[in-house]
Amino acid sequence: MAEQGDTKVVQRIINELKHDDCQVRTLAMGQLTTIAAALGPERTKDELLSFLKDCVDDEDEVLEVLASQVGCLLEFIGGNEHAQILLINLESLLGAEQSKVREKAVESCKQIALVMTPEQIQEYFYPLLVRLNEATWYTPQLSLSALISTIYPHISDDKKSELRAFYNAISASPTPLVRRAASANLGSFVRVIEDEYIVSDIFPLLKSTAADDQDYVRFMAVETCIALCSKVSQEVAIEQILPFAKKLATDSAWRVRYMAANHFCDLSKGFGEATVQAEMVDIFVELLQDREGEVRSAAASQITAFCQLLSEDIIINTILPPISELANDKDEHVRASLAGDVMGLAPLLGKTKTLENLLDLFLKLLRDEFYEVRLSVISKLNGINQVVGIELLSDSLLPAITQLAEEKQWRVRLAIINFIPLLAKQLGVEFFDDKLSTLCLNWLVDSVHSIREAACKNIKELIEVFGVDWAKTSIMPKVLEFCDHPNYLFRGTTLLSASALSSVVGPEMIDSTLLPLVLRMVDDAVPNIRFKVAKTLQVMVKFADPAVTKNRIRPALETLLTDSDKDVRYYAQNAIKAIPPQAS
Numbered sequence: 194m195a196e197q198g199d200t201k202v203v204q205r206i207i208n209e210l211k212h213d214d215c216q217v218r219t220l221a222m223g224q225l226t227t228i229a230a231a232l233g234p235e236r237t238k239d240e241l242l243s244f245l246k247d248c249v250d251d252e253d254e255v256l257e258v259l260a261s262q263v264g265c266l267l268e269f270i271g272g273n274e275h276a277q278i279l280l281i282n283l284e285s286l287l288g289a290e291q292s293k294v295r296e297k298a299v300e301s302c303k304q305i306a307l308v309m310t311p312e313q314i315q316e317y318f319y320p321l322l323v324r325l326n327e328a329t330w331y332t333p334q335l336s337l338s339a340l341i342s343t344i345y346p347h348i349s350d351d352k353k354s355e356l357r358a359f360y361n362a363i364s365a366s367p368t369p370l371v372r373r374a375a376s377a378n379l380g381s382f383v384r385v386i387e388d389e390y391i392v393s394d395i396f397p398l399l400k401s402t403a404a405d406d407q408d409y410v411r412f413m414a415v416e417t418c419i420a421l422c423s424k425v426s427q428e429v430a431i432e433q434i435l436p437f438a439k440k441l442a443t444d445s446a447w448r449v450r451y452m453a454a455n456h457f458c459d460l461s462k463g464f465g466e467a468t469v470q471a472e473m474v475d476i477f478v479e480l481l482q483d484r485e486g487e488v489r490s491a492a493a494s495q496i497t498a499f500c501q502l503l504s505e506d507i508i509i510n511t512i513l514p515p516i517s518e519l520a521n522d523k524d525e526h527v528r529a530s531l532a533g534d535v536m537g538l539a540p541l542l543g544k545t546k547t548l549e550n551l552l553d554l555f556l557k558l559l560r561d562e563f564y565e566v567r568l569s570v571i572s573k574l575n576g577i578n579q580v581v582g583i584e585l586l587s588d589s590l591l592p593a594i595t596q597l598a599e600e601k602q603w604r605v606r607l608a609i610i611n612f613i614p615l616l617a618k619q620l621g622v623e624f625f626d627d628k629l630s631t632l633c634l635n636w637l638v639d640s641v642h643s644i645r646e647a648a649c650k651n652i653k654e655l656i657e658v659f660g661v662d663w664a665k666t667s668i669m670p671k672v673l674e675f676c677d678h679p680n681y682l683f684r685g686t687t688l689l690s691a692s693a694l695s696s697v698v699g700p701e702m703i704d705s706t707l708l709p710l711v712l713r714m715v716d717d718a719v720p721n722i723r724f725k726v727a728k729t730l731q732v733m734v735k736f737a738d739p740a741v742t743k744n745r746i747r748p749a750l751e752t753l754l755t756d757s758d759k760d761v762r763y764y765a766q767n768a769i770k771a772i773p774p775q776a777s
Contacts, residue, residue: 203231210244215252222248222258226265234271238278242266245282253291260286260294264301273308277317280305284321287340288333295332299339311347318344319352326359334363335374342381357386357394364398369407376402376413380420391424396433403437408446415441415452415460422463430463435472438464442476447485454480454491458498469502474511481515486524493519493530497537505542509550520554525563532558532569539580547580559593564605567593571612574619591628598632603641610636610647614654622659626667634671637686645682649689656697664698669706676710681719688714688722692729700738708733708745715749720758727753727761731768739775747772 206228209221225245229237248259263282270278279301286298306318322340325333341356348356360382364375379402383395399421402414418438422430438460442453453460457480461473477499480492496516500508519531535554539547555577558570571593594616597609613633617625633655636648652672656664676687691707698707711733714726730750734742753765 203228219254222255225262229269237269249285256294260297264304276305276309287336295336299336303343306343314344314347331368331371334371338374338378342385345385373410376410380416383420408448412449412452419459427465451488451491454488457495466502478515490527490530494534496534520557529565529569532566536573536576539577610651618658645686649693653693673710688725688729692732695733695736703737704741724761724764727764727768731771734772
């Protein structure tokens with residue numbers, strides 16, 4: 194019967210693969226492994242793969258799924274010794290017009306190559322690359338550049354020589370898209386090629402790529418420079434790669450400068466600190482002052498990492514002035530990028546220099562009108578707190594937190610909630626009780642459920658910071674008063690709080706404070722509250738005294754088992770199953 198059911202499922206999927214609706218065919222194509230598992234290895238090789246060869250003229254959406262699924266068929270063809278037969282189905286997809294289809298086909302080819310022996314790669318995979326190279330249309334060559342580095346380490350020296358020749362040819366292709374693909378994958382080729390061919394083969398490719406007339410070819414050369422720096426000595430890097438790195442970072446096209454700015458630390462560190470300080474600092478300052486906001490933003494995200502390569506004097510006298518200008522940048526995303534990174538300078542400069550040179554900048558960013566800037570500063574406060582203490586920022590910190598707590602976008606409010614326990618730990622209990630406790634309680638009655646849920650978890654973490662005694666006097670009475678609120682959503686908040694707090698307050702407080710409030714809502718008029726009571730009791734049984742569970746929690750759950758609402762009964766049953774044996 195089971196086999197008959199499987200046969201029907203397979204037949205249904207096969208029929209859907211022939212359906213007129215493209216969406217139906219796409220969904221069916223995603224179930225090839227189900228068909229293969231039912232057919233077995235021999236029929237998969239003889240029938241399914243043959244059928245899939247006839248599907249290569251389908252719509253791009255179908256082909257994209259097909260390209261990704263072929264790699265998943267490895268375990269259904271009778272062993273890795275047959276892996277090469279899957280390459281036949283992928284060959285035409287490697288030359289597809291749609292880039293996503295080609296990318297998925299390349300991924301599947303790489304997946305197949307991982308299980309092939311060197312002999313299989315030489316006999317079957319290498320000829321595939323030869324055919325891609327000889328194709329008259331350009332799209333197969335786009336895939337060729339991505340696959341050369343995959344098989345290069347596993348083939349003979351004469352074939353390696355041919356692959357290097359292939360790469361030279363596609364790097365000089367008259368088609369810009371082919372040159373772009375070669376440039377994009379050159380870094381991967383660098384990592385597998387032998388050191389002896391770096392100077393003779395790779396440096397000329399880097400030179401042609403960095404000088405290409407198309408900016409979307411040139412900007413890929415940045416990653417090649419980074420990969421090369423890890424392969425050659427520092428002296429060779431300075432002599433051969435540094436000129437290209439400087440040229441790319443000052444390129445006329447903003448995309449190229451953006452790529453250089455976004456990887457500036459990795460691009461620079463291979464040259465050694467002395468060369469970086471002599472050759473790269475002025476270029477970095479230019480990127481911080483670039484006319485394009487995207488470039489300035491990328492450079493701002495590299496400030497701390499790059500400054501680790503510099504002396505304290507250079508940081509203060511050369512880097513900080515343009516950084517201070519970025520705090521007034523008209524582009525809010527640049528300021529947000531700056532705020533997310535610049536706090537990391539405090540550990541580099543130490544307390545005295547931070548107070549002298551960075552404190553005003555931090556305070557300015559905390560007062561920024563754009564919420565992401567303020568949020569970025571608050572998210573990085575731990576770093577500056579370790580250096581100078583958070584007290585110096587407290588006067589500006591509170592208004593920033595208050596404004597973020599009242600943001601219309603609920604995700605912003607959610608983000609600031611997640612930082613409250615960290616801030617509380619740094620600011621201390623007195624500051625929290627005076628300035629922030631009301632804010633935390635207000636989140637418990639927020640109109641968005643995710644905020645109320647996060648606020649309950651926030652209360653739990655605050656108890657872990659300040660202790661149960663603090664909770665008894667400062668938080669618990671205010672949190673739990675919502676149990677009688679006329680709005681059932683707020684009564685639900687009490688249950689969320691009780692559930693979150695059960696793990697930190699101890700059995701005594703569960704028995705004396707939390708459990709009575711939960712049990713009062715067993716007969717609540719709203720079914721949603723009653724099943725939340727069951728879910729809360731399910732959590733409590735893990736932490737309550739066994740006698741309390743047996744004498745007070747279990748009877749309440751048994752009452753809920755007879756509830757008229759099926760969801761309530763379902764959660765009550767789950768809670769009873771969760772009761773530990775010693776409390777049964």
